[in-house]
Amino acid sequence: MPYNIVVLLKRVPDTESKITIKENAVVTEGLNFVLDPYGEYGLEKALQLVEQHGGKVTIVLFGPAEAKETIRKGLAVGADEAIHIVDPALEGGDAASTAKILAAALKKIPFDMVWAGKQAVDEDNAQVPIRIAELLDLPHVNSIIEFEVAADGKSARCVREVDGERDVMITTLPAILTAQQGLGEIRYPSLKGIMGAKKKPITDWDVAALGLDAASVGKAGAKVETVNLEPPPARPPGKIIPGDPQTAAKELARLLHEEAKVI
């Protein structure tokens, strides 16, 4: 049976980026923005399911106007269409606010399952998809590395990895599902895919389209606010321990034991 699958994606700097901070904000000039890596695993699984069973993959991305280019990357690897939630009134919020925004969008889209990354690699909140599940009164399975839909399409068997253990979970569908590394190798776009992506529809939704009260989301609706951002503290210069491997190793063990007192 065909599936309607929504994939929630985020535009983030790639993980090889050096993050610099100016006036309490991350400097975005010069950064290479990509789809969030964990979300990409979810997108890959969604594409595979639709290839096997038929259906449609819809990307939903909440982000600034510049995110169109990032959305095209998802369409280029095979997603059918995208919804871009773009409105300055929605920005500046916390994870609770983002979850409300995305939940409002999901209420307007029919789906059998929703995939997202287990966390985005910028703010590392690891709470938005799970919050959405609660807001929509849906089950969720977090940090999935294997996924199989039952023959009747009404439930799924998930293997997930958490705290060094693997759990097998069964969930009814529809459900909110978050992807962990290990779910599968992601694909790269072909030239044909990149060209085709230019013709695929991207629909913009703003606060009015979502039917949200602007005061309940974004900066105004946030329950927590960032006071300031700073680079991580610089570490004091270390010491290189000289000598042949035996001597150096012995001295290192002594320093760890007597000076650093960590062993």
Added chain:
Amino acid sequence: MSNNVLIIAEGRAEGLRKVSFELVNAAQQLAAQLGGSAQGAIVGSNVGVWADTLAKTGVSQVFVVDNPALAQFAPESYAAALAEIIRKAGPAIVLFGATGWGKELSARTAAKLDWGLVTDCTELKIENGSLVLTRPIYAGKAIAHVRAKSFPIMVSVRPNIIPPVEANQAAAPIEQVSVTLKEPRAKVVETVAKQKSKVDLGEAAIVVSGGRGVKGPEGFVPVQELADSLGGALGASRAAVDAGWIDYTHQVGQTGKTVSPKLYIAAGISGAIQHLAGMSSSKVIVAINKDPDAPIFKIADYGIVGDLFEVLPALNEEVKRITSQS
């Protein structure tokens, strides 16, 4: 709402997790400033022993949901039980451990109660009556200071950032909380302990990691041996994981686990930005690498320029000698 700080304890087969004792310490410090007390909660099935231990940590009260329906993990049921305790206790702050378990359940419970939640914090303090939190973002490439606009507020606290308390105090009262649980739609049907190393990477006090320099799967043997001698967990760089030498569950970095152990030993890891992001908040960093110009040396407290296959076995022998004496 009271001025109390409630910690959500987390159990494992071997007992309460270490992070639960760390949370009690954090809760006591915050509660002292708020003029309240630290309280504890535990949910699950057959959790009486854990509740007894928690009651002796110095908390003023323990809330328990002990229900056979919680024998297997089901996020909806666990979140429902936690929300019931939180409604009953009415704290100003709820603290979870920022473990996989804690991060997942804090998110679901916060949404259920419509509370704010700040994930994976490394410092918590009260400033001008508000809770102000420090949390690394971009896996540690930047540090955010976040203020809760109001109470109540929920926080998950990274393991290893505050010393644990001991369970050696007079036992606090334990209150059984009853809750009606609906049949969950998603639940665990089977659990497989997976990691070869018994120590969980996210919570380990010592991590020994290997990178491209280990040259192959067998190259992880001396890395694992040193980790075992130190009672630590085995880590790896993305290069080693991508090469297929070791399972991704060992990966430390921005796409992988972010760790803050007291000792991090990087063997044959050059120090790509995304790896440094995941471990640079470790207390003491040791780098062992053939290349004296490897970026890892810039953040290391101690470095040895040399072949890991010579250095690690020698270090292992020395560690075994020292630890057998102390």
